[in-house]
Amino acid sequence: MNHRCPAVLVHGWRSHPGIWNRLAPALTEAAVPFWRFDHTGLQGAGTETIALALQDYIHTKREETGYGGPVDIVCHSMGTCIARYLLEVLDGVAREEDVRQLVGIGPPNNGSAMAELFNDPERGPEVIRRLVGVFVPEDYDPREDTIVQEFRPRSRTVAALRDAGTRDEITYRIVLGANLTATPAFFPAFAGKTWEFGPDRGWRTTYAGDGIVPHSDSYLPGARMDVLPADPGNLARHPELYCHTMLPRNPEVVARVRDYLSLSAGPAVRTPPRR
Incomplete structure (x- = not known):
């Protein structure tokens, strides 16, 4: 496949x-063109509005560049769900959007436990x-935050994604951070742990998360999943780089995504985190 497939x-x-200020130079060095979608001007908008803006942006970039082939989409956090809503809900039947890979970094694919926790009257x-x-x-x-309300796990938006399902022609990849060494400095606000719903739908904390998004929120059937760091020793040196807000700038994440986009990545790493 063409390693020059543009990345959105x-x-x-x-x-x-x-x-993306760490990923962008790595993609340039690897000769991977990229387009940066900016939705900061849509604060307060809902999922569908932002997804439609993403669709318009991709179409505009295709017209500007004359490129008509497949694109890769690389997303952080809720951006993954915006892209999935476009591809699976809005374009799920027509399938007009030509996408080779969707890479989600710390995505709340099953809804956000943190969004639900924000709305918990007690906690x-x-x-x-x-x-x-x-x-x-x-x-x-949180009551005034449209996206947070739309990504509570039992919301209509999350149900629409679940009912639509993934697309067979797209390779889905998930990159996650985990506190493999139970280091409090990983995410000090919660002593290195991440809040999640337990099997009984009760609250609990886990090291299998990035401080904001637990792995249970990210799981997506059929997706290829990398749990980082590959070397737990990296957490002793820079634990903060593996928490949610820092993942897009993490050198290990940047290298992994660059390899995905240039199609030189090895097998996915599945390191079971400590709970």
Whole structure:
């Protein structure tokens, strides 16, 4: 396959295209063209609106460049769900969007446990307090956040993704961080752990997550999954690089994504994290 297949970079919720400032030079060095989709101007918009804007952006870039072949889409966090909504819900029948790979970095594919936790009357206020300045702004109110409400696990948006299913012609890849050494500095706000729903739908914390998104939120049937670091010793040196907000800038993640896009990646790494 053509290693020059363009990569569409999609940032996440309350983020910006600057998160790709480590990946972009690596793609340039590997001769992989890339297009950075910026949806910062759509704060307050819903999933479908942002997904349609992504579709328009891809179409515009195709017209500007004259490129008519497949693209890869690389996403961080909620950006993955925006891209999936476009491909699986809006374009699931027509299949007009020609996509080779969808790479999700820390994606909440099954809905966001954190979004649900924000809305929990008992635990939510304290969780939000701990995340102010780290993941949410001062005076953050989840009730006013459209995306957070749409990605609560039992929402209609998450149900639409689940019912649509993945597309057979697209290779899905997931890149996750995990606190393999149970290091509190991995994500200090929660002592190195990540909140998730347990099998009984009760709350619990786990090291199988990146501080914000537990692995149970990310699992997607048929997707190829890499759990990083491949060498747990990396957590002793820079544990903070494997938490949710830093994953797109993590050198190991950057190298893995670059290899995906240039089709030189080896087998997926599946390292079982400690709980």
